[in-house]
Amino acid sequence: MTGTPHPHDERCLEFFKKLSEYIDEELDEESCRKIEKHVEDCAPCQACLETLKATTGLCRRLKEKPVPAELSDRLKKMARELAI
Ligand SMILES: [Zn+2]
Known part of the structure; x- marks a missing residue:
């Protein structure tokens, strides 16, 4: 997942910022949907x-099984790196 060319427009930056919260299960359903809408196009x-x-298994499976802190940290770091 490294070195992927990515057009970092503002919507993408916002997406990646939200992604950290998404991972932490801090997003409400509406924000969750916004993220999924963004990735659609x-x-x-x-x-x-x-x-x-x-x-x-984000979003859907989060409720059944919390993301381990270690994995959550790693994903958040990844999201941050991608947002640069
Ligand atoms: Zn994007």
Whole structure:
């Protein structure tokens, strides 16, 4: 997942900022939907989210199984790096 070319427009930056909260389960349903809407027409972010989802099961599975702190930290770091 490194070195992926990504057009860092403002919506993407916002997406990645929110992603940290998303990982931490701090987003309400509406924000969650905004993220999913963004990735619908943003392939790089979609690829990223798919990776995160594959790893954590975000959103849907979060309620059943909390993300381990260590994994959460790693994902947040990843999201931050991608947002640079
Ligand atoms: Zn994007």
